[in-house]
Amino acid sequence: MLQRQTMIYTELSPNPNSMKFVLNFELAPDGLTFDFPTVAATLEEGKASPLATDLFQFPFVRRIFIASNFITITKDDETEWEDVVYDVKKFMKIYFEQNHPVFAQKTIEKNTFVVDVNDSEIVGKIKKALDEYVRPAVESDGGAINFASFDEISGQVKVYLQGSCSGCPSSTVTLKDGIERLLKTMIPEVKEVVAEGV
CATH class of the missing domain: 3.30.300.130 (Fe-S cluster assembly (FSCA))
Known part of the structure; x- marks a missing residue:
């Protein structure tokens, strides 16, 4: 199996407790988003994510959000980003280069922007x-x-x-x-x- 070349850069967000980790490949189909406010949410049918489950192993992680080509992690108030960002990036790099899945096989989430025929x-x-x-x-x-x-x-x-x-x-x-x-x-x-x- 070919090893995936993984490049990750970080961007600050307006929320000081959230950091955006941007990758050089797609994680989710365009327009679909996956929000995990708890570790239990990472196991729910229809949006299960082994990646999010593993990221919750970091004790400071409070919320994980996955969209197109980025992951936003929200941390606790006590932890400083400069103390943990290197470890998170290192974890992600290893995770992706070993070709671990972002989502479970059957994960699907509805795109809420799709205009439905029943919409007014x-x-x-x-x-x-x-x-x-x-x-x-x-x-x-x-x-x-x-x-x-x-x-x-x-x-x-x-x-x-x-x-x-x-x-x-x-x-x-x-x-x-x-x-x-x-x-x-x-x-x-x-x-x-x-x-x-x-």
Whole structure:
């Protein structure tokens, strides 16, 4: 079996407890994201990840998020990144060069930006705006955003924030000053955007 050449570089995220580890190959199909807030979540059917399970063996790891070509790790408050980043990168390099799997064989997660035939016209517009204008910016910070629901009566859009966005001190500002303002401007029916499960 050929050994995979693995290059990893790190990027700071707006959340000081989250670090983005960027790899030179795809980890998940474009548009799919996998959020693991606990070690138990890494074993769930449909999103099981041996890689995430192993990363939780580091005692400072509190959350793992995997998307396209990066892994965002959120640590505890006590640990400093400069004390652990080398060990995490070394672990990942060995893991990938030994061709260990990122996901279990049957792992699949729904892409929430896919416009469904049952979606209303407004929901279709919201998903399209999130996918085109919001997702790329959020991913560049090591996170993800997924559509949860839209209430046509109140005009409230609910989204899921994942990765470095989850628990980030600036996520509320991003949500209200960025995402909410954009959606309200583009889609007049939208009156408010709130985050689920943050």
